[in-house]
Amino acid sequence: MKNRSWAFLAGGLLVALLLAGVVSNYASSHPDGLDSSLLKGCTVDADDNIVGGSCPAQQAREHELGDSPLADYGVRGIENSFVSTGLSGVLGVLVTFAIGVGGFWLLRRRGTTSTTGDGPATRDATADAATTTDATGDPVTASDAGRRTGAAG
Amino acid sequence: METLAMHISNGIIDGPVAAVFAALALAALTGCVLRGRRDLDDRLAPMAGLVAAFIFAVQMLNFPIFTAGVSGHLLGGALAAMLVGPWVGALCVAVVLVVQALIFGDGGVAMLGLNITNMALLGTAAAYLLIAVLLRVLPRTRAGLAVTAFVAALVSVVVASQGFVVEYWLGGTTDLGGNLAGLAGTMAGVHLLIGIGEGLITATTVLTVAKVRPDLVYALRALPTPASPAVPVSGGVR
Numbered sequence: 117m118k119n120r121s122w123a124f125l126a127g128g129l130l131v132a133l134l135l136a137g138v139v140s141n142y143a144s145s146h147p148d149g150l151d152s153s154l155l156k157g158c159t160v161d162a163d164d165n166i167v168g169g170s171c172p173a174q175q176a177r178e179h180e181l182g183d184s185p186l187a188d189y190g191v192r193g194i195e196n197s198f199v200s201t202g203l204s205g206v207l208g209v210l211v212t213f214a215i216g217v218g219g220f221w222l223l224r225r226r227g228t229t230s231t232t233g234d235g236p237a238t239r240d241a242t243a244d245a246a247t248t249t250d251a252t253g254d255p256v257t258a259s260d261a262g263r264r265t266g267a268a269g
Numbered sequence: 270m271e272t273l274a275m276h277i278s279n280g281i282i283d284g285p286v287a288a289v290f291a292a293l294a295l296a297a298l299t300g301c302v303l304r305g306r307r308d309l310d311d312r313l314a315p316m317a318g319l320v321a322a323f324i325f326a327v328q329m330l331n332f333p334i335f336t337a338g339v340s341g342h343l344l345g346g347a348l349a350a351m352l353v354g355p356w357v358g359a360l361c362v363a364v365v366l367v368v369q370a371l372i373f374g375d376g377g378v379a380m381l382g383l384n385i386t387n388m389a390l391l392g393t394a395a396a397y398l399l400i401a402v403l404l405r406v407l408p409r410t411r412a413g414l415a416v417t418a419f420v421a422a423l424v425s426v427v428v429a430s431q432g433f434v435v436e437y438w439l440g441g442t443t444d445l446g447g448n449l450a451g452l453a454g455t456m457a458g459v460h461l462l463i464g465i466g467e468g469l470i471t472a473t474t475v476l477t478v479a480k481v482r483p484d485l486v487y488a489l490r491a492l493p494t495p496a497s498p499a500v501p502v503s504g505g506v507r
Contacts, residue, residue: 120482121312121315124481124482124485125315125316125319128319128322128323129319129322131323131326132319132322132323132325132326132327133326135323135326135327135329135330136325136326136329139330140326140329140330143329143330143331143332143340143342144331144332144333144340145331145340146331146333146338146339146340147338147339147340148275148331148339148340148341148342148463149334149339149340149341149430149456149459149460149462149463150275150276150277150430150433150456151274151275152336152338152339152459153452153455153456153459154281156451156452156455164338170443171443172281172437172441172442172443172445172452173281174443175280175281175442175443176278176279176280176281177278177279177280177377178279179278179279179374179375179377179378180279180377180378180379181370181371181372181374181378182374184371184372184373184374186372186373186374187373187374188274188373188374188375189329189373189375204373205326205329208325208326208329208368208369208372208373209322209325209326210322211368211372212318212321212322212324212325212364212365212368213318213319213321213322214318215318215321215364215368216317216318216319216320216321216322216361216364217314217315217317217318217319218318219318219364220309220313220314220315220317220318220357220360221314221315221318223302223305223306223309223314224306224309224310224311224313224314225306225307225308225309225310
């Protein structure tokens with residue numbers, strides 16, 4: 117994979133880590149669309165605890181893994197809620213990224229390697245077929261060239 | 270009550286119906302693996318992992334909607350369909366839901382098939398059908414791409430919410446007194462508002478990726494314009 121691709125992955129992962137690690141603490145704590153719909157018919161107090169009425173949400177049962185150390189997006193044992201939520205988010209992003217990249221990498225189609233060093237021939241065969249070499253000697257594809265033209269314009 | 274839960278909790282839908290949907294979801298995801306492998310090359314595989322991690326992160330960011338006391342969060346089906354295609358995209362959302370159920374206690378493990386059906390399968394499928402149509406109809410501009418992402422995301426959220434209503438009709442644990450339409454209306458209304466947020470997040474993210482790395486946007490590669498099928502969209506998106 118080219119350096120550009122690594123940079124994109126690293127940048128994207130950093131954004132996800134910041135969102136889950138920091139911004140998550142500013143998320144709304146109100147019930148989401150599903151939960152609020154299931155609460156219809158019940159009356160709730162300021163903390164969204166059911167205090168009366170009858171609604172589907174009352175049938176909710178314990179989660180099988182509710183005692184997981186990361187249950188409810190917090191790290192058990194960490195009192196500071198900002199750190200607890202943020203750390204659970206960071207761990208969640210890293211675990212999801214690891215499972216995702218690992219799993220999809222194992223599933224990927226292994227084919228002929230292209231001259232760009234960016235993996236096997238991709239679906240946009242026309243673009244890859246137009247692989248050429250730019251002035252700096254780096255192999256570029258038609259899409260690279262197109263973007264550079266666009267960026268210049 | 271646990272207000273951090275975002276997905277269907279245990280006890281909301283009865284066991285047999287949940288089991289049927291678990292089998293359905295497993296079969297559909299197997300199909301996605303088989304078909305998705307055609308898309309998964311050395312470039313798409315790490316991108317798909319990033320999309321899953323990004324969706325996990327943004328799902329944590331509940332945003333307030335106009336209705337007081339109610340929040341919404343990204344589901345991610347449209348975003349995944351745009352960036353990595355419908356088959357791999359459904360797998361991305363499913364990975365997120367599995368991680369949330371098994372590690373974060375969010376969405377019952379027994380309810381996983383239901384949650385996957387709604388958000389990973391229905392949401393992504395609805396989004397991609399719209400993407401396929403809109404990208405052919407709308408002009409190949411940044412505005413066209415943004416409108417495509419916004420509309421696909423909004424509709425996919427409402428479709429996913431109605432998936433839950435069907436599941437509740439089949440196996441809901443509370444007798445609604447024949448008022449299923451009431452639940453459908455409530456779900457549709459609130460998810461229409463959430464869909465606006467989903468649309469804004471999806472459009473912003475897709476436009477950002479399209480600007481930085483247009484070659485990484487699956488929908489732009491897979492759906493070339495009929496007029497100039499061989500020309501990558503990158504240079505023309507502005």
